[in-house]
Amino acid sequence: MKELRLHGRGGQGVVTAAELVAQAAFADGKYALAFPSFGSERMGAPVQSFVRISDHPIRARNQIYAPDYLIVQDPTLIGTIDVTAGLKADGLMIIDTEKDPGKLKLETRAKVLTIPATKIALEIIGRPIQNTTLLGYFAAVTHLISFEGVKKAIGNRFPIAVAQKNIAAVERAFSLAREVAHV
């Protein structure tokens, strides 16, 4: 079983992102469980969501304390809350920022990757909704969910015009991931 925790703020689609990761895994033929941990539901408040993915039925309902993967949708959360708490040393963290990982004050031994997801979203989708770009990047670097799965999840979740733009953002994230892999 692999566990993913997502951090962001109310209004950034953190809960939707978890749902999409689970839908993509499900489309790939795996078991998945996605659930939120709402604070009080208001714009801008720190929000977490969680995903478990497994080849077997998933029973545990508790929150995720030792994630294999971490997605941070808003870099301003770093230092405000302990985003890296429990992240496995051999885990992976993906952050939406234009900065290099080294410039971020992170306390983790895990691998850290950054991607300017908001910038890409503004360019391709026209709105600063970075969640689909991030999960595209997540899919590309972890191979935990497939591009086809992500495409299917987005296609089922949004109206066609919105889905197409989001899928284009996912494609950009995939090509960025390939560039990183070749460096």
Next chain:
Amino acid sequence: MRKLIEGSMAVSESVRLCRPHVIAAYPITPQTHIVEFLSQMVADGDLKSEFINVESEFGAASVVLGASAVGARAYSATTSQGLLLMSEVIYNIAGMRLPLVITIANRSVSAPISIWNDHSDVVVLRDSGLITLFAENAQELMDIHPQAYKIAENPEVSLPVSVNMDGFILTHAFEPVEMLDQKFVDEFLPPFEPVHKLDVENPITMGLLAEPTWYMETRYKLKETMEDAIPIIENVAEEFKEKTGRWFGGLIDTYRMEDAEIAIVGMGSLIGTLKDVVDTLRAKGEKVGVLKIRSFRPFPKEKIREICSEINQLVVFDKSYSLGLGTILQEELRACFYRQKHQPLVSGFVVGLGGRDIPPQSIIDCYNETKGKEILDEFVDINEEAVGRR
């Protein structure tokens, strides 16, 4: 067909397939999605029900009471403060012997305000005549609603049934669900045939004044009916299993209890976590299993005694607390064994109040601490400094 859907959608879809004639509900977190989905289905023409907008939960409960009284299949959903506002009406629904189904997205009760999960809301109604079932995951939520109607509408029962689901933990979680279809539900759940109904051609009255010469008799009959419901709940679950192959328990369910010496007991979504904990403990050689209480009312005393005939200790995890008494499920289980030949130790822990997360390690710590000795009233994972615990 399998789909990955939200727990609230599993409920709404299952309710849609039960073809309720009347739905009345007032939106309240974390039940809201259920009401939104159902009202959308009605608006889209996918569900031919009267969706009646109401001003409060008192109104919602009163509408479904009236609907059931004229012979309609009725449905409502609520939680927490909404359930408390319904409570007066629910006693009336049970007293008038009106079958209907209410889904409760279990949430704590104010004050202080908390929108998060525990079982403090439904335990308030434990003496009301409301049959109270707990579901463990989204699949069980899909499967249990046709069962709930079938139990409620059985002429030997004719009582309201509540389906309880942990707020957020189940209402807002996405997981795979094998969908039921209309043909199956139509066969499993025949049209509602009320025992009595309000009908201008054949006038009767319901809920009238019972003077001291009659009131006790009505309560006695309710007591008997609750006892009669015990085999019916079991049989309905068995029939569902025969037809689908799926089993989440009847009155109770068990996991790895065959040679167990200790049973960990709980209700609702916690059961999933408990199963994982039991696997962990079994791997270390512990002889332990899970006892899931699926029917909290009627409380299946005989069945529990039978299942626990070889058990030395019950370790009970309650998501509610009766102030001035103790943990509720634990007290009821303890009472089950009073003056019986076999009397296991019974420990009671309070977990998850107001949405406090319940990590598996906390359960394991409790188990290790209490193994072989009774511990009661332990509030797990509280901030000891903040409460200045004695």
